[in-house]
Amino acid sequence: MRLLVLFGGRSAEHEISCRSAATVAAAADPNRYEVVTIAITPKGQWVAPMTGGPTLVASGAPVDADAVLAGADVVFPVLHGPFGEDGTLQGRLEMADVAYVGTGVLGSALCMDKAMAKAALAASGLPQVRYRVLRDTAFDDAALDDSVLAEISDDLGFPLFVKPANLGSSIGVSLVTDDLALERAVALARSYDEWLVFEEAVVGRELECGLLGYPALRPSVPGEVTPGRDYYDFDDKYTLGAADLVVPAALHPAMAAQVRKLAVSAADALRVEGLARVDFLYEEGGRGLLVNEINTMPGFTSISMYPRMWAASGLALAELVDELVDAALARHAHRSGRVGRLR
Numbered sequence: 001m002r003l004l005v006l007f008g009g010r011s012a013e014h015e016i017s018c019r020s021a022a023t024v025a026a027a028a029d030p031n032r033y034e035v036v037t038i039a040i041t042p043k044g045q046w047v048a049p050m051t052g053g054p055t056l057v058a059s060g061a062p063v064d065a066d067a068v069l070a071g072a073d074v075v076f077p078v079l080h081g082p083f084g085e086d087g088t089l090q091g092r093l094e095m096a097d098v099a100y101v102g103t104g105v106l107g108s109a110l111c112m113d114k115a116m117a118k119a120a121l122a123a124s125g126l127p128q129v130r131y132r133v134l135r136d137t138a139f140d141d142a143a144l145d146d147s148v149l150a151e152i153s154d155d156l157g158f159p160l161f162v163k164p165a166n167l168g169s170s171i172g173v174s175l176v177t178d179d180l181a182l183e184r185a186v187a188l189a190r191s192y193d194e195w196l197v198f199e200e201a202v203v204g205r206e207l208e209c210g211l212l213g214y215p216a217l218r219p220s221v222p223g224e225v226t227p228g229r230d231y232y233d234f235d236d237k238y239t240l241g242a243a244d245l246v247v248p249a250a251l252h253p254a255m256a257a258q259v260r261k262l263a264v265s266a267a268d269a270l271r272v273e274g275l276a277r278v279d280f281l282y283e284e285g286g287r288g289l290l291v292n293e294i295n296t297m298p299g300f301t302s303i304s305m306y307p308r309m310w311a312a313s314g315l316a317l318a319e320l321v322d323e324l325v326d327a328a329l330a331r332h333a334h335r336s337g338r339v340g341r342l343r
Contacts, residue, residue, distance in 0.1 A: 004074070006077045020304070074100065101327070102274045103274055137194075152198050160182075161173060165195035173189075206292075207224050208225065209222045210277055210310055247311075266294060277305065
């Protein structure tokens with residue numbers, strides 16, 4: 001079976017994608033797969049990559065994207081962020097009529113956009129932190145800028161988070177404690193996206209749960225992140241390695257079961273398929289579990305929580321790749337016979 005591992009991409013998470021793809025490619029069973037790795041450069045060009053030790057490098061000879069897709073049995077799009085995880089690439093794979101790992105166009109787009117994901121979760125009655133969503137144009141008029149910021153801080157209080165709506169890996173995210181920091185955080189978030197999300201900061205445990213399968217998703221054992229800094233930011237995740245990652249999380253069995261159940265409910269509300277990592281905040285003695293966000297293509301680096309949670313659930317990395325591919329093939333076969341698809 002020819003397994004096409006796509007990686008790189010045009011988002012600010014390009015480097016993490018390269019690391020994740022190297023892990024996936026190395027884990028794929030050579031007795032089952034012919035692994036082909038193709039990079040998408042920061043400018044959107046498809047190339048045959050050069051190997052760079054424990055990672056892959058998105059540079060090499062240009063290739064014909066249509067020909068590459070036509071020759072694949074299944075695609076593993078290990079891309080994070082916009083132009084890879086937001087439904088745009090998934091749309092291209094649908095047009096090419098090729099099986100691919102992960103969530104489809106709608107679910108990918110919903111989960112990538114934190115603002116729309118929160119709206120969908122709210123419509124399903126699922127618990128979340130208090131939040132506000134604003135477009136960047138709300139800050140174009142200097143005369144209104146201060147009043148808008150004051151309204152946000154009055155509503156949510158300090159500390160609060162400011163996030164670009166369409167990025168992951170904590171890129172562009174700020175934890176702010178005063179008005180001056182809030183202004184700087186808005187400027188940073190606006191440099192990445194036109195839609196901004198403001199969230200109350202919750203004092204609580206950070207829990208995660210992996211999901212896998214098709215047509216039904218099944219949950220892994222939960223894990224817990226104890227940040228080495230004020231919050232679980234990019235450096236904490238990928239550079240400093242200071243965060244304490246505990247798998248499985250130390251939870252009462254009833255609470256662990258609740259995490260697993262709520263993870264599936266949140267994924268169903270956002271049309272998630274194949275795989276995901278659902279992140280929670282657990283406010284002990286308060287509101288309990290709160291859905292934070294869903295990542296439809298979680299990291300697969302050597303320190304990433306998604307493969308670690310499945311390893312703790314009894315699924316080694318090579319077996320995890322097999323199950324993800326099987327889910328992709330099952331989804332493609334299930335959808336291919338629908339009315340409106342020409343054969």
